[in-house]
Amino acid sequence: MASSRDDFVIAIRSAFLKKSNKQKFSLLTLLLLSIIIIVLSSFENKYIRQVKNIINEIVYRSSYVISVPENFILNSINETIKYSSFYADYKKNIDEIEKLKSEKISNIIIRSENEELKALIEDYSLSSDKILAKVIVDHDSPFLKSLIINKGSKDNIKIGTNIYDKNYLAGKVIEVNYQTSRVLLLSDFNSNVPVSLAPGNFQAIVSGDGKNSGEIKYIKGNYSDEIDNGNIAYTSGTGSIYKSGVPVGRVQVLKNQIPKIIKINFYSNFDQLKYVFAEVYNEKSDTINDKKDDKIINSNEFQDLKNTDKLKLELLNEQIEIYKNTNLKFSEENSELETKINELNKQLILLEEKIDEQDQIINQKEIDKNELEFLKLNLIYSKKCKKSFSNQRGYKFGTEKYRKCVLNKGKL
């Protein structure tokens, strides 16, 4: 018994403490070093962070270089597959372009409406710069869905910076180095995005499922039955983590599962990301005119576009000044016209009064004419109509019947 324990101790000592011919450190030393590093990492030690940043800068570049052959092979395979399905894709794309053309028009209208409404509710208008970033490391790890981009703190990237694939949300920055950053994708378990589900405007939180989709973990209120396939999820802006109104994905309800699972199929395909946009933005209460609509597409054109935007802004400011002056002139003209209208209204009233007076005169004349006619006829037919001793059928003078009789030329 004692000898077997001795054997065990000897084996342990041999494994952990004894340095082999070419080993510079014993395993026990390295184990302790690892534990110290983990403990310091958990306390977010300043020196460990600096060491990590240095390793990050070196490793990300090295990883990019080492991944080149693998990426080349994968890209070649993808290209071959794409080429084989080229015609089918072409036909599909034509149909899609036609569909998108019509959708684009309605989108422009909706966007302008949206901007107007935002201005009305005094929402924050965002003046943003979208920086094009290249994905340098994209290892699809089953444990952490993340990627590395070639923009860092020198490009004004901060922790929490929103990352887009075209106009769709792809994730946010969780680690920033000087020239590189790590992006946590929406599909990661640790990613939680506050979204609104349209139609219905249901507030919910989408978490990644570790694959390439998300799952709704929380819905405000008991509205889960009202959510259906095809609903659209876009960021709600709750908590100011993500900008509001950015498309995230489409809802897919798995009704067979108990309890019902509501999945989100992200618009962005995270496996195919080569370039992404990092949005560095400042929040300020602003007018619609200050907003930039154009998205920067090409990195080489980025600087030019920035200058163009500046020029555009200057032109817009000039235009605003012109509009203001024109507006002033119009308002002056307007007040003049208003005075004229008032005068004319007064004249109109006077003329109406005149017309009334003239109408009254005309009426009076008509009455006088009738009276004269009656008096004329009265002279001739009064004998026939007036009741007297000899004319018992006649009427009493001054009555209506007498008047009628006279006007009827004595016919009783």
Add this chain to the structure above:
Amino acid sequence: MTIFHKRKFLFRIYSWLPLIILYVSVLNEFDFNYLDIEYFSFNFPFIIIFYFTLKDSLHFDYLLVFFAGLINDVVIGFPLGISSLSYVLICSFSSYLRSITIRPNIIKDWFYFLFVISLINSLNYTILFLIFSYELNLTFYLVNNFFTFLLYILFTQIFNYYLKGLNE
């Protein structure tokens, strides 16, 4: 192999090949994830470290394994030191097995490897979940563990061939 002995530089490269492959694999995160098989993944560094610490510890520097762990943490995005601890622990267990083994048996090594990687993956999961509050999918860990165990035997055959060349 006599050509290698004549050309010392080539021999040195050949003898350092496992470490080179280890560094390439940690930098490139070599695990065939692009095959798009759901849940499929395996931990190639675990296989290579366990095998070469067991069979060819002379050319397998522990310090370099430790650094490979640091690089792996940076590439994957885990807190610094986690992978280093895992790799050094694998070296320790493997070294212990080497010390107590008189007659090597591939099946015994294989199941011992399963025990080691299960223990290390559990430790990894516990540290990440409890200390660093990471949300992790246990299924991925189990499947990764299983495929790493399964593929060990396949890589063993390839590595045996390599060692045969080195020893000759």
